[in-house]
Amino acid sequence: MAVTTVLTPSTAEELAGMLREATASGRRVDVVGGGTRSRAGRPGPPGDVEIRTGGLRRIVAHEPQDLTLTVEAGLPVTEAVALTAGAGQDWPQAEVRDGSTIGGVLATGASGRRRLRSGAVRDSVLQIVIATGDGRLVTAGGRTVKGVSGFDIPRLAVGSRGTLGVITQVTLKLWPLPEARGWFGAGGGLEERLALARAAVTGAGRPTAVILTPGRIDVELAGPPDDVVPPPGMEPSGDPPAPVGTGVVEVGVPPPRLGDLSVLLEDEGFAYEARFGVGTCLVAVDDAAGVARVRSWAVGLGGHAGVLDGPDGLREDPWGPPPPGLALMRRLRDAFDPAGILNGRLVPWA
Amino acid sequence: MSTLRDPFERLLDPARVIDHALERRLYSRDGSIAQGDCGLVVLPETTAEVAACVRLAGELGLAVVPRGSGTGLCGGAVPLEGAIVLSVARMGAILEIDPEVPCARVQPGVLNLDLTTAVRHLGLHYAPDPSSQQACSIGGNVATNAGGPHCLASGVTAQHVLGMEIVLADGEVLRLGGTAPDPPGYDLRGFVVGGEGTLGVVTEVTVRLTRDPAQVRTMLLDFPTVRAAGEAVGGIIGGGVIPAAMEMMDQRMTIAVEAFVHADLPVDAAAMLLVEVDGTPAEVAAHVAVVEEVGARTGARRVRVARDEAERALFWKARKSAFGAVARVAPNYYLHDCVVPRTRLIEVLERIEAIAAEFDLVIMNVFHAGDGNLHPLIAFDRRDAEQVERVHAAGTAIIEACVAVGGVLSGEHGIGLEKRDFMPLTFSAVDLDAQARARDAFDPEGRMNPAKVLPLGSRCGELVLDAGSLPPGTWL
Numbered sequence: 001m002a003v004t005t006v007l008t009p010s011t012a013e014e015l016a017g018m019l020r021e022a023t024a025s026g027r028r029v030d031v032v033g034g035g036t037r038s039r040a041g042r043p044g045p046p047g048d049v050e051i052r053t054g055g056l057r058r059i060v061a062h063e064p065q066d067l068t069l070t071v072e073a074g075l076p077v078t079e080a081v082a083l084t085a086g087a088g089q090d091w092p093q094a095e096v097r098d099g100s101t102i103g104g105v106l107a108t109g110a111s112g113r114r115r116l117r118s119g120a121v122r123d124s125v126l127q128i129v130i131a132t133g134d135g136r137l138v139t140a141g142g143r144t145v146k147g148v149s150g151f152d153i154p155r156l157a158v159g160s161r162g163t164l165g166v167i168t169q170v171t172l173k174l175w176p177l178p179e180a181r182g183w184f185g186a187g188g189g190l191e192e193r194l195a196l197a198r199a200a201v202t203g204a205g206r207p208t209a210v211i212l213t214p215g216r217i218d219v220e221l222a223g224p225p226d227d228v229v230p231p232p233g234m235e236p237s238g239d240p241p242a243p244v245g246t247g248v249v250e251v252g253v254p255p256p257r258l259g260d261l262s263v264l265l266e267d268e269g270f271a272y273e274a275r276f277g278v279g280t281c282l283v284a285v286d287d288a289a290g291v292a293r294v295r296s297w298a299v300g301l302g303g304h305a306g307v308l309d310g311p312d313g314l315r316e317d318p319w320g321p322p323p324p325g326l327a328l329m330r331r332l333r334d335a336f337d338p339a340g341i342l343n344g345r346l347v348p349w350a
Numbered sequence: 351m352s353t354l355r356d357p358f359e360r361l362l363d364p365a366r367v368i369d370h371a372l373e374r375r376l377y378s379r380d381g382s383i384a385q386g387d388c389g390l391v392v393l394p395e396t397t398a399e400v401a402a403c404v405r406l407a408g409e410l411g412l413a414v415v416p417r418g419s420g421t422g423l424c425g426g427a428v429p430l431e432g433a434i435v436l437s438v439a440r441m442g443a444i445l446e447i448d449p450e451v452p453c454a455r456v457q458p459g460v461l462n463l464d465l466t467t468a469v470r471h472l473g474l475h476y477a478p479d480p481s482s483q484q485a486c487s488i489g490g491n492v493a494t495n496a497g498g499p500h501c502l503a504s505g506v507t508a509q510h511v512l513g514m515e516i517v518l519a520d521g522e523v524l525r526l527g528g529t530a531p532d533p534p535g536y537d538l539r540g541f542v543v544g545g546e547g548t549l550g551v552v553t554e555v556t557v558r559l560t561r562d563p564a565q566v567r568t569m570l571l572d573f574p575t576v577r578a579a580g581e582a583v584g585g586i587i588g589g590g591v592i593p594a595a596m597e598m599m600d601q602r603m604t605i606a607v608e609a610f611v612h613a614d615l616p617v618d619a620a621a622m623l624l625v626e627v628d629g630t631p632a633e634v635a636a637h638v639a640v641v642e643e644v645g646a647r648t649g650a651r652r653v654r655v656a657r658d659e660a661e662r663a664l665f666w667k668a669r670k671s672a673f674g675a676v677a678r679v680a681p682n683y684y685l686h687d688c689v690v691p692r693t694r695l696i697e698v699l700e701r702i703e704a705i706a707a708e709f710d711l712v713i714m715n716v717f718h719a720g721d722g723n724l725h726p727l728i729a730f731d732r733r734d735a736e737q738v739e740r741v742h743a744a745g746t747a748i749i750e751a752c753v754a755v756g757g758v759l760s761g762e763h764g765i766g767l768e769k770r771d772f773m774p775l776t777f778s779a780v781d782l783d784a785q786a787r788a789r790d791a792f793d794p795e796g797r798m799n800p801a802k803v804l805p806l807g808s809r810c811g812e813l814v815l816d817a818g819s820l821p822p823g824t825w826l
């Protein structure tokens with residue numbers, strides 16, 4: 001079996017050149033950021049070439065007064081967060097994980113726990129530069145905090161898992177760091193915790209996160225110190241634990257149905273993290289049967305479930321049935337990666 | 351005379367197929383200056399009727415221009431060369447309100463403010479609130495990715511559209527997105543928002559509703575200079591406060607508005623800021639304190655806090671009546687919509703002032719200061735051809751000044767016809783080609799609202815037919 005060639009470009013132009021080359025020679029390319037979300041997609045042989053984006057890590061512009069940050073996509077997300085925190089600012093939409101790159105967070109559309117108040121990570125992207133499969137460097141959006149100049153390629157790129165192009169640079173919209181922030185939680189029976197979760201989501205306290213895990217509910221509050229105090233029935237707590245298993249499935253259901261899903265999961269002994277008010281839930285699974293079960297519940301509740309992370313055996317059917325618009329998705333893929341060289345295992349329903 | 355209406359009458363009630371010359375002329379325009387050429391107007395009432403009309407238009411080789419309320423300011427709903435205007439005005443039902451998500455499923459012809467009115471009793475509202483919210487439709491809002499004062503903290507339309515039903519150029523009906531977040535695959539729903547009717551006809555929209563904040567405080571600050579007002583904007587944001595809304599009005603605009611609404615506005619101030627903060631009582635108190643401190647530091651003569659809901663409503667009436675109030679100054683106005691980095695606001699406002707002097711025009715400013723979204727408004731009389739020339743030249747100078755400091759062409763109105771040929775100022779040929787390819791993936795034959803958004807010839811290798819195809823009256 002041929003050995004995968006590893007390439008580490010240090011500029012966007014260099015990366016684009018590699019893609020032009022790969023398109024011309026028909027070589028399949030895998031793109032890797034920090035590699036923290038790489039156990040995804042269909043199982044299959046690796047590409048002929050692996051491009052690592054870690055060399056693209058310049059901070060292009062940090063404009064604290066404008067609350068914008070322009071960086072190359074291979075920059076570790078923790079470095080970006082430290083930089084912005086130093087200016088009293090935050091990127092609250094992102095799921096920040098050790099070792100992840102900014103480009104990886106965006107390519108996987110990894111929204112964090114604070115989505116309840118701050119929105120999805122795709123809403124924080126102002127401008128994006130991608131190298132298309134055939135090596136064109138395309139800039140889309142604008143660096144101002146608001147703008148509707150032309151077609152919204154940034155929204156297509158976020159969550160597309162590098163199958164339309166490789167994100168090389170982004171401009172992010174930042175927010176002021178809250179004065180205070182803190183987690184509060186409680187144990188108790190499921191019914192009791194569900195009632196607390198619903199009250200927290202609809203209450204005036206506007207929590208940044210309401211997280212249900214087996215046996216626990218935890219709520220994060222942020223704002224002036226007077227607001228960051230335990231809600232009735234809760235005690236100061238910490239970041240709730242993420243579910244750990246052989247693999248993790250990410251479920252999306254209409255937010256009011258998340259309680260029903262939690263009941264099923266808790267009854268059957270699954271470890272999970274349900275994000276109330278948002279409608280997403282991470283579930284630890286140990287085998288393909290577990291994936292299928294969680295998916296059938298999700299679909300029954302009007303949602304979907306995809307394998308976020310797991311070994312090959314869990315990913316024979318990583319996404320379940322395709323949503324409407326598959327033909328459109330294929331035409332978009334052809335428009336951005338005409339030779340179909342990029343991240344073949346991650347192309348939705350290829 | 352061959353009649354275009356006949357085949358459409360087989361699809362729709364004849365009363366909803368319009369070919370009277372006068373009405374076609376009305377539908378040849380929108381809120382912009384551009385005058386187009388409408389071949390026929392159809393008013394479908396169901397998705398199936400929309401799909402049938404789009405399919406038939408395709409068979410006849412005709413372009414289709416989707417139209418909401420026609421309040422758009424960039425010529426996006428202006429038909430060219432006898433295109434068919436497909437108005438969604440008869441699709442005005444709120445289909446479902448789900449207070450638990452919370453969200454609403456609506457037809458595209460529902461008016462923006464009517465939706466908020468319908469959910470107010472539930473303690474909910476629809477956050478995007480363009481100045482035209484009494485007249486503009488949700489479908490049009492989706493097409494332009496509309497904004498409004500409260501998008502500063504809440505985000506523009508794209509952040510509030512959960513799902514949609516769309517009729518593609520070939521008549522296929524698709525449901526994209528929904529209340530379950532992040533369906534696998536590409537974010538087609540997100541891409542369609544802001545597509546200006548070139549990607550299909552949106553026939554149903556599921557929008558996120560927002561819970562009303564526990565408390566709201568609305569303040570008017572008046573300043574002796576525009577520079578001081580600009581410094582206050584930077585000071586408030588720099589002080590860690592993103593207000594719910596932060597609007598600026600210059601003296602000319604304040605005088606025009608005061609004569610219209612009688613809100614006891616500070617007509618002797620060079621500029622005033624309308625700042626609204628909301629949240630928990632502690633949050634609101636903290637944010638009001640920052641606004642007052644920054645106001646004192648930057649030379650605000652007074653910080654007037656709305657005493658009650660009635661006074662708050664009056665402040666907002668003043669802001670949202672601004673464009674109507676211009677009628678007292680001149681019969682016509684040309685409104686721009688550039689965005690500049692917040693830190694460059696003051697210099698760009700000074701440059702606009704200089705442009706007004708240079709071209710001997712009255713330019714008034716009322717805009718979303720918090721996000722750097724300028725709305726310089728050039729008042730004029732279109733009967734004066736020589737003045738119209740100067741308005742044209744001044745508009746170009748304003749756009750160039752904004753782009754020169756890193757700005758973008760539009761914050762919330764869209765590109766349409768009017769900004770189309772300015773796109774190369776901010777995008778390379780490769781960038782525009784990528785946008786054209788993405789659009790073509792939705793509509794390979796270019797039947798939906800053709801010639802909008804992208805300059806002709808954007809697609810590399812595309813045959814440039816006729817650069818002179820713009821309708822008379824389009825200002826480019």
